[in-house]
Amino acid sequence: MNKAQVVEFFSRLAADNPHPETELEYGNPYQLVVAVALSAQATDIGVNKATRRLFEEVKTPAQMVALGEAKLKQHIKTIGLFNTKAKNVIALSEQLIADHGGEVPADRDALEKLPGVGRKTANVVMNVAFGAETFAVDTHIFRVGNRTGLARGKTPLAVELKLDKIVPQPFRLHAHHWLILHGRYVCKARTPECWRCVVCDLCAFKPKTPAPRQRGA
DNA sequence: CTCCCGATAT
DNA sequence: ATATCAGGAG
Numbered sequence: 001m002n003k004a005q006v007v008e009f010f011s012r013l014a015a016d017n018p019h020p021e022t023e024l025e026y027g028n029p030y031q032l033v034v035a036v037a038l039s040a041q042a043t044d045i046g047v048n049k050a051t052r053r054l055f056e057e058v059k060t061p062a063q064m065v066a067l068g069e070a071k072l073k074q075h076i077k078t079i080g081l082f083n084t085k086a087k088n089v090i091a092l093s094e095q096l097i098a099d100h101g102g103e104v105p106a107d108r109d110a111l112e113k114l115p116g117v118g119r120k121t122a123n124v125v126m127n128v129a130f131g132a133e134t135f136a137v138d139t140h141i142f143r144v145g146n147r148t149g150l151a152r153g154k155t156p157l158a159v160e161l162k163l164d165k166i167v168p169q170p171f172r173l174h175a176h177h178w179l180i181l182h183g184r185y186v187c188k189a190r191t192p193e194c195w196r197c198v199v200c201d202l203c204a205f206k207p208k209t210p211a212p213r214q215r216g217a
Numbered sequence: 218c219t220c221c222c223g224a225t226a227t
Numbered sequence: 228a229t230a231t232c233a234g235g236a237g
Contacts, residue, residue, distance in 0.1 A: 037235090039234085042223080042233085079222085080221080080224075080232080081234090088236095138232095140232090220235105226229100
């Protein structure tokens with residue numbers, strides 16, 4: 001995909017959704033960190049379902065530590081990997097209190113030192129909470145980048161670095177959300193819905209099954 | 218590379 | 228029944 005095509009790619013996704021946002025629910029940067037940490041290998045809908053009640057009583061690291069690991073597990077029991085996530089969230093909260101005065105650091109390296117926070121989660125927090133032009137490559141972006149030919153790589157990090165090179169202004173701030181939402185609702189893992197994709201003509205992927213017959217159309 | 222792990226879509 | 232879901236750590 002050449003430069004003009006990349007611009008066209010994002011122009012269309014932007015026209016489709018001018019103000020893309022995360023679908024994770026949170027009230028402050030701390031809750032965002034927790035929500036994203038909980039979202040590994042789980043759906044945003046499933047995470048929101050659990051955090052809605054949790055975040056009513058827990059808004060700070062201190063309140064999370066006070067709640068305790070056992071009660072936290074009960075809150076997030078419906079999310080996959082809940083044992084390790086509960087342990088990480090408690091430890092992460094303790095570390096925020098000990099090393100950062102209970103605040104979320106606006107620093108990628110500091111974020112990555114938090115238990116349960118890797119490069120992808122740190123990139124999400126930097127982008128959503130602090131407006132940094134980061135590219136958080138999750139399962140959706142990894143798939144969309146490789147499938148379309150926009151940004152190919154064998155690892156999420158490789159795709160991230162590729163995106164950082166090729167995505168121009170004024171798309172850099174929201175590129176990662178445009179790609180995620182596109183991957184979640186159109187360029188799906190199992191059954192990509194190419195017949196209603198706005199960038200299908202720019203895409204390297206050619207579906208074997210055509211658009212389904214619509215009733216009355 | 219393996220393990221972690223419930224809910225949902227296909 | 229199985230693949231997939233805003234991954235990270237050992």
